[in-house]
Amino acid sequence: MIASYFTYYVLKPQSRNNYGTLLDPRQYPIPALGSTALDGQPADLDGLKGKWLMVQVNGSDCQKACQDKLFEMRQLRLMQGKEMDRIERVWLITDQQPLETLVMREYDGTKLLRVKPELLKAWLPTEADTTAADHLYLIDPLGNLMMRFPKDADPNKVKKDLSKLLRASAIG
Template identity: 35%
Template sequence: MNRPAEHAAPGTRSRRQIYILIGAFFAPLALAFILYYGLDVRPHGSTNKGDLIQPPVTLPEVELPAMADQKLAANALRGKWSMVYIGDGACDSRCREALTLMRQTRLALGDDIPRVQRVFLVSGNCCDQAYLDAEHGGLLLGRIDNSQGQTLLETFPDAARAATLGRIYLVDPLGNLMMKYEPDAPQKGLLEDLKKLLKLSHIG
């Protein structure tokens, strides 16, 4: 005679529910990343994209000084898609070009604007306040000319030269550094990548 199946212990059921919740949270972002990059479902001939950072690098959570008594919170690069530029606070022509591209790219996202933020990591000479206030309202700023900033900078590709390369970086809502855009990358590439990632992922 078969014995009746035993019911799962309450602890087992609780763990199973936690695993299901974790899976539901991470699955959309993982699926978006796999579909877009791992399975190469990008349209053929569409080469004007950023350079994928493989594997993605999880950025450390460090609080950075900004200007005056302001701070960039340790979790500032979590919760939203982040476009990040690293450079001198005097903001030369490449810096202004990159910050403007980031601003215009975000504005072009329409209803998805709240899901994306812009971050300027300043390596020194902070900052051209008049220009930033006039042209880039809402830009998050953090100074990396300090020990905490160096800890963050060390996780970027070519860390020793990162502040002089003029790149724009893309960070996902979980704090993973995943793409970089060189100064000569087609400007529409950043917008096209972001649109596809936002469409595929409901995280952030």
């Protein structure tokens, strides 16, 4: 009995079983981003509260790495099966340049919002030697940033994290 208390309270296990980095949601509520839809009308992430949001950040010149993340987000959502309606995909576009029509068509269903990049720097934490564009972020249904996936994340491990969260969460 004493050994179990000692083990539990003193030698706390250091292992974790999540792939993404958990962030303290109280530290990262969604700030006022001043975002707009592609047509210039005001639109923000608050309108998507109640859903889990997979978020990627990139400029409108969406090259291969950007398109790969958009593809992964689409596939990760589809892999959740009947739970996929609880997840929305969001691309935060950091400039005012026009988007390629083919990219918009290919990833139809992804919410496209233009934001000011300087506002994202203060909100989205990154790993050393990376930028927000290198990561995939997860926002909980209450509107708090709660997880960051590493650069070039393994989609199978991301899927496991998403599945666990959706199974454990009654909201969203």
